[in-house]
Amino acid sequence: MxxxxxxxxxxxxxxxxxxxxxxxxxxxxxxxxxxxxxxxxxxxxxxxxxxxxxxxxxxxxxxxxxxxSTDWGAPILESAITLIGDETFYYRGNCVPTMAAGQPFEQALAILWEVSAYETVSVNPLLRERVEVLLENRKGIDPLDLFQSILAMLNHEDVTAYSFAREATMNAGRLMLESFVRIMSGTWPTAGIAEHLAVAWKVDPKFALILDSALILVADHELNISSFTARCAASAGCSPYAAVAAATHAFFGRRHGGNTERILGLLDEARGQGSLYKVIASRVKRGDPVPGFGHKLYDADPRARFLLPRLPDRNGYISQALEAADKLLGPSYPTVDFALVVMEKELTLPEKSSAYLFYLGRLAGLVAHITEQYAQNRPIRPRARYVGIMPGGAPPCTP
Missing domain, CATH: 1.10.1660.10 (Multidrug-efflux Transporter Regulator; Chain: A; Domain 2)
Structure with a gap:
């Protein structure tokens, strides 16, 4: 627009x-x-x-x-967090690709959460210890399952979160973020979050900054499925932990953040056949879906446009994807999901880290939406248009 x-x-x-x-x-x-x-x-x-x-x-x-309005249509509620504009987007008036070009993830967090600095948000050390105890001897368990266990525990233990006060929500947000970093890396972050992950994952130093960029780019995207779920739960009076737990299930659905698994399958198929372009061509010929291409809000997803040129292309995934997008798909530019999966492959990040990076960044936006919804202090209760069988005339329906 x-x-x-x-x-x-x-x-x-x-x-x-x-x-x-x-x-x-x-x-x-x-x-x-x-x-x-x-x-x-x-x-x-x-x-x-x-x-x-x-x-x-x-x-x-x-x-x-x-x-x-419920299908990529007209706005159904007001928000001051993210503006999706003409082939780009903004966090509280700040151009997101510009931020991603040189700022740390924590700067985007401060803007989204409307705090002077991320470091000013405190974490209750006793709750952090409880998280550490829960994580002991839990190696080999899926990170998402671990995190949901942490959310359930914190929902029970952190009574301050039920005040719905802004400061309490921010504190819960930082604890959730850093708990997920602890799960992803094995240690608690002591420096910047992206820097911490880059060290833990042994990322080539010349590509370490792109983790900051990726986290900033995916931190929020207006009223997507997970943020709307979080807002609905928050509007019902759920704690920040419960609202994030609800949003987490929505996020990992295959039509949202879970789409990364389908793209991983596409690249695995390409590795087996030796050419991503040929795999896409075969799918197009059969009429099969090609995940990771085309976004309803943009001609070309600005998040992918930022990330893809900054990644190595040793496997040829980027060049072949762009060729396929131009010649086979309509054109239909790769999405941020595709860019994150390519990042996972090209930087040899841990398995499924593309989905977990996406989710880690999005946690920042979820907390912003939950905070904003608490401030609005009213339930989200849309109505349905009934299209079922109409009742007969008799007998009368009375209480």
Whole structure:
């Protein structure tokens, strides 16, 4: 979506005359800016236009509008966390790819959580000790299962989290993040999170900074399945731990973060056949799905556009994927899921680390959404449009 519309574009989008558009501006409903020094023509804020178009659609056809809104459609709640714009996105007004180019993950955390610095968020040492006790003699257990056990324990032990106070939620957020880092690396982080993982995983130093970039890029993406799940749980009065536990199950579904496993299968198939391009071509010919390509919100996923050029391509996955995207898929650019899986393979990271990195970064956004939902202090309770069998006329249905 562009930042501004011309008068003609705005009028057509709203289905109104120019005079009506100008009246909206004069009433403060739509912001406008001059297009140049002469100030003879104006451009109109695209977000304001889209909000008004959505309101009009809901008014004219509420059932259709609300149905569309649950499938990559119109916004259904307000948030000040992430803006998805024209082929890029922003955390609280900060361009995310720009942040990913030179800032540590902790800087993005501070912005998302609206704190002066990540280090100012405290962790209860007694709760951290409880996490360590729970992790003793648990080697070989799936990291996700371990983390869910930790969330259940913390949900029971940390009574301060039920205050729903901002500081308590931030403290719970840092403890959850660092507990998952402990699971992924075997030790608690003492430096930056990405730096800690790079050392633990023995990442080539010249590629270590890309872990920071990846975590920043996946930290949030507006109202996706996991963040909406977290917000629903938070709106019901669940603790941050319970809200994250609910979101975690949603995140690892195969249509969300769990899609990385399908992409890993695609690359394993390519390794067996010696060519990713040939594997994709065969799937296209058979009409089989090709995971990891095409995003409904972008022509080219900006997260993948950032990561892929910065990764080595020893296996040819990147070059062949880009060729296939151009020639076989429509074009349909690789997604961030694909980029994370390529990172796992090219940097020889631990098995399934692509999914776990994605989840670790997304934890930051989940905490931001939970905090914002607590502040709104109202339940999320959409209605359903009934399409089932209608009741008969008799006998009367009475209590």
């Amino acid at each position: 562009p930042r501004f519309y011309s008068a003609q574009e705005a009028s057509e989008r709203l289905g109104v005359s120019r005079n009506t558009l100008y009246s909206y501006v004069s009433r403060g409903l739509i912001r406008s800016e001059p297009t140049g020094p002469s100030a003879k023509t104006s451009q109109y804020n695209a977000l304001d236009i889209e909000r008004m178009a959505t309101r009009s659609k809901v008014y004219k056809a509420p059932a259709t509008a609300l149905q569309d």
